Amino acid sequence: MGDLIQIVVAKYNYWIYITLMMIGLYAMIAKNNLVKKIVGMNIFQTAIILFYVSTGAKRGATIPILEHGHGEHGAGAHVVHAVDYINPLPHVLMLTAIVVAVATLGVALALAIRVYNRYDTLEEDEILAKIREK
Amino acid sequence: MSQQYPALLVIVPLLSALVISAAGWINKRLCFPIAVAALGVAAYSSIGLLLRVLDEGAIVYRLGGWDPPMGIAYYVDHLNGLVLAVVSVVAFLNLIASKKSIELELPDKTAPFYALYVLQVTGLLGIVATGDAFNLYVLLEITALSGYAMLAMGKDRAQLSTLNYLYMGTIGACFYLLGVGYLYIVTGSLNMVDIANILPSLYESKAVLGAFIICLVGVWVKMAFFPLHAWLPNAYTHGPSAASSLIAPLVTKVMIYVMIRLILTVFTPEFAFNILAISKPIVWLACIAIFMGAILALAERNLKKMLTYIIVAEVGYMVGGAWLGNRAGMTGAILHIVNDALMTLCAFLVVSNIAYKLKGYAFDDIKGLVRKMPFTMGALVIGALSIIGVPPTCGFFSKWYLISGAIQASQYAFMVALLFSSLVNVVLFFRVIEICYYEPFSDDGAHGHGPPSEPMAEAPLTMLVPLFIVAAGLVLVGIYTGDIVNKIIEFAIPQGIV
Amino acid sequence: MKIIGLIIALSTGVLLICATGDFPRWADPASPASTHLSPHFIEKTMEETSVPNIVTAVLADYRGYDTMYETAVIFTAGLACFILLRIFVKEEPGDRLYRHLLTGVTVRVKEGTKLPPSEDFERIDATWTPPDLIIKTICRFLIPFIQLFALYVIAHGHHSPGGGFQGGVILGASIILLAISQDLRTSVRRMREKLDAVLCAVGVIIYAGTGALCLLLGLNFLDYSALASVLHCDPVTARSHGILIVEIGVGIAVMCTMIWIYNNVSSIGKYDEGL
């Protein structure tokens, strides 16, 4: 029991991200409304970003901006220890991922609007019904 | 300059895509020449790159001058050298062929369409060339987004089916990203070769297994591997002909390439074939994919949609071949990437010629079409023979390798599936041929007796010439299969696989 | 469908949970992620690029190639929204409404006839609603400061959180705020569609062009140290400057794309009054 709690506490970020991802995935597959699916999609992507950021976290370290860096780069002489700073790589990747997410969002919304203009509804089953009766 | 081929290959299309979209606001007629020039350069440098690889083996190009794994690097070996050449050449031919149909179908949106087209090609080339797992994801998204935009420009239910494609595509890409994340957290690296070097100590770890499965599923969604294929047929069918004739041949094949790259380079064959015992189930899945694709294709009364289902079946070929786990199967899969790209291009160019001249491409619309467009139909026959797998067209030889791989792996179900789909293809295409050749074009023509009444109205030359080039390519590739296999694919497969 | 969705989601979750079992403890300094590559970035960034903000350095230099494509992705999205939504409608015949800015009286102009050329009339639609005075004024007052802050974010990305993306987004948001607080016509008058679209491309071209310039100067693509000969400084500073240049490019591209997407989405491509 104790070590179970240990595990839960030690990795709770991961549990939460998995929960969020399941929520998003469920919304994308099971929801009937196109915009709801898009919301789910964004939750899904954000969950993955959360996962990456969690991988980058480091206990007892500070944000990845060098302290003595201000001023000219002669300050590079100051010796820098890796343990003092959070791992920057996941942050970089996730900046990209966020931008990709918003790009996808834009395209998805544009498509949803086109669909709405055509079928005058956002509910998938109603759209399919309209297509069938055509 | 040849040192910079890997960069040129991707950068020239990117820059020119931007220039096109800007130039579109000044003068629409500038766009097409720029696009042709860009893709021409890309094709030239990809072929040059392939030749260099053949001479001096794998090439590493350090982007930003940083050594991998710090920076991002391009690894170009025989495998992606070949695929790069195919992708760029196919895109180039299709661009020339599609000019007229683009102008017909999207009169006021030509400029952004060309820009998206070139962006798509950029993304595909980048995916194939890159040696960095995360970079691959970004390029995947470029390809996906431009593809959605192009496909959604089609007629009736194009937008809806593209939206579904978008959902599925995003799921696939995100799964891939997640898998890369899992790899990153256990290895701490993103560079494929670097990961491959670190992994052997971690083969037992559940995280690596999870990463592998997630990546695989993501890629499968992207390549429409049964049962994740549901999005493909509608999306490809309703898109504009220019878009579908670019995306249908290339995107699925490039995703197959990604899968093979994951197997061969990232998670070494040792891990994929020996440590995990999942190759048999996957081959079974591939068999089901082939069967289902063939059967669903039989049910179609619409040429283009029938072809999309054939693509689903072909994906089954390649996945199964890659997962047979022996040299012959892998050779067949890689060879089939080349052949299937050409075959699909041929078939879809035929469809776009038909769409350019006729109102539709359902079976009822193409009755007796041969009198109207004989040359197009001739090309269709060649493409059909190749898809069926009749020697000496190239389709036969890749099927040859796949089947002998199946025999060596004693996966007879896969062999049966391949033969079955060949038979079904015979039925499919001879049905089409019968309709095109023997049905009276108009109902008054009494069973085509007497002189043909229909005046010939063939597609313009700019659409025919590329089609003929592709059709001839089908036969040439078939004849030179030996060289392709012995000079390129032999070296693309690591010695570990026997 | 719901059942299938639930099953898929749960199975994925189970798979991921199993896979999570072998993870290193959360935030463990000894985890491979923090020991394999990142130490090099953290310790070498300063002397290799002289950029204190490691994220910016890695983003725009070590992995600058990624970032270029991420800008291209944004650009692609803008282009996609444009091609999907924009409708080039002819000025449909019929009466047009104009509004006199000073008095607020609405003038209906019959078809064919023209309005005397004067600055204090603005074109409006039938659905036009008068913008709320307070919101309008406050936004007008705020927007310059927002933009100033955005510029700061871009320029100071070397030393503090922020950079091209954030700054670009904020710049775009300022224009979008204008469009929301008044109407789309106003913001489009500030930022013409053509200019906007061309700037999108230009932004990315700045980025890729810098890389290509390095290539022309004889080093690999995006190897900023090649700029040293142009900027007359040592390679390390050249890298720092190169980062600044591309960040500016990113900023421009992102700003314009955000505006582009917003304009197309909010007016379904008709470029009328928007929301």
Add this chain to the structure above:
Amino acid sequence: MIWQLDLAILTLVVIAGIAAITVKDLLGAAILFGAYSFMMCLLWSIMGAVDVSFTEASVGAGVSTVFFVAAVFRTTRRTRD
């Protein structure tokens, strides 16, 4: 970092996410999604990912929400689930 705060925000994130996909009004969903993104960016700033949270604050909570709202205004608020 203060783990209680971290935990609280994590729970809030989940709640916001679930609410966003269950609320029977698309505009509400858009706003809740904005809230979700904002929680997210708080979370990341707690974890020290300042740039990411900055981007999320501007992109996710800001522009994305605006896009959502614009799209909803242009289509409909009606949703059956």
Add this chain to the structure above:
Amino acid sequence: METMISIKPLLAVLVSLLITPILVSSRAPNVREAWTFVAAVAKFLIVLSMLPTIMKGTEIVYTVAEFLPGAAIKFRVDALGMLFALVSSSLWIITSAYSIGYMRGLKEHSQTRYFVFFAFALSATVGVAFSANLLTMYLFYEMLSLATYPLVTHHQDHEARSSGRKYLLYIVGTSIGLALPAMLISYNLAGTLEFGKQGFLAGTASKPLIGLLLFMFLFGFAKAAIMPFHSWLPAAMVAPTPVSALLHAVAVVKVGVFSVVRVLTGVFGTDLLFSLDFGPVILLVASATILIGSFIALSQDGLKRLLAYSTIAQLSYIVLGVGLLSPKGITGGMVHIAMHAFGKITLFFCAGAIFVATGKKNISEMVGIGRRMPVTMAAFFIASLSIIGMPPCGGFVSKWYLVLGSLEAHQMPILYVLLFSSLLNAAYFMPIVYRAFFCRPEEAMFENTVQEAPPFCVVPLVITAVISVILLFYPQPFFNLASMMVQQITGT
């Protein structure tokens, strides 16, 4: 066994392909047919020019492209191939003359397509004859199947199309479904596909697997019309008569049976078949086909359908001969390829001539036709004698050798089968001839207006009839080739 490298085989295959563009482009029928003749003669001469070399016991080899070790696009001309190539190329000349007469006589539509695909079919046939390995043979086999599809469906009406479907389903279905996997399996077993003197499968696989392969090959080449894969042949009779004549007397069915012979001798090898004693199996299948085919032929009224079933029966003689696994039997089988070809094509020509002249297709309507078309029916009589295997016709030679072979192999039942089937042949041929000539004038169904068919139709059938008589007294060319081949195979 010395070999020489020469491009002649390739030329022989290509010559009829090369003229197809001319055929397509030429608008004037005369030009078109002139070119067809040129190609036919050229092909025949090329084949003939290789004859002396072969007779000297030399083999001519030419490799086009190699895409796998042991599996190349490669030609090799040996005695058997030579025999077959001689038959088909010589008959092409005659048939093209005949088809000119026939097609013009009936004013058929789209004759260009007809001649073009005819040329294709001939290339494929010679290609099969000269192929040096299974792959090449399969290639040309498929090419032939696809090239003959438009000929079979020439009339384009519903019947033609449905039987075309049947044709394609049987031929391509079996070749893809059975022959192709069999080929691949044997390649993976032996690592080569080159036809060997004693096959290449010996000692590579267990008996059951060999048996499976034998089954797949035997039925995989469905063109050989071995039952139960025979029913495409009667269906394909909807084609114009010259097509039936060439394809079902010469090209298609002979290609099928030739492939079977090739496979039995060149892939399995007689010794292997003998040691595993698969001979009886082959004999069983073949004799079943012979008897059933003949019985069905008895009940047919349509002349062409009757000929089709008789073809089915006769083809199995060849398989039977090889199945005997005795030198004389194999010789008889191979010679029968030639003999049956000349006899059967004459019969088809006659059927076509009758159709051109009178428009009659059924035997019951042909009472007294001999009076009006004496030449035709005389030729018919001779040819049917040849098929039955009675002197003074070539058919006798092959039948004789088959009988000897069955004695040599101590297969008494086969002897009875042969004799009985000959009786059956007589039983379905003779009544026709009888009705044609010996009927009372008032029964005659033809008034005096009916004349012989145009010379273009009659001359060829006379020639072939004469040849099939000559072949009794001078069978040397084919006979020597066959016995050479047998020597190479059995080494005796």
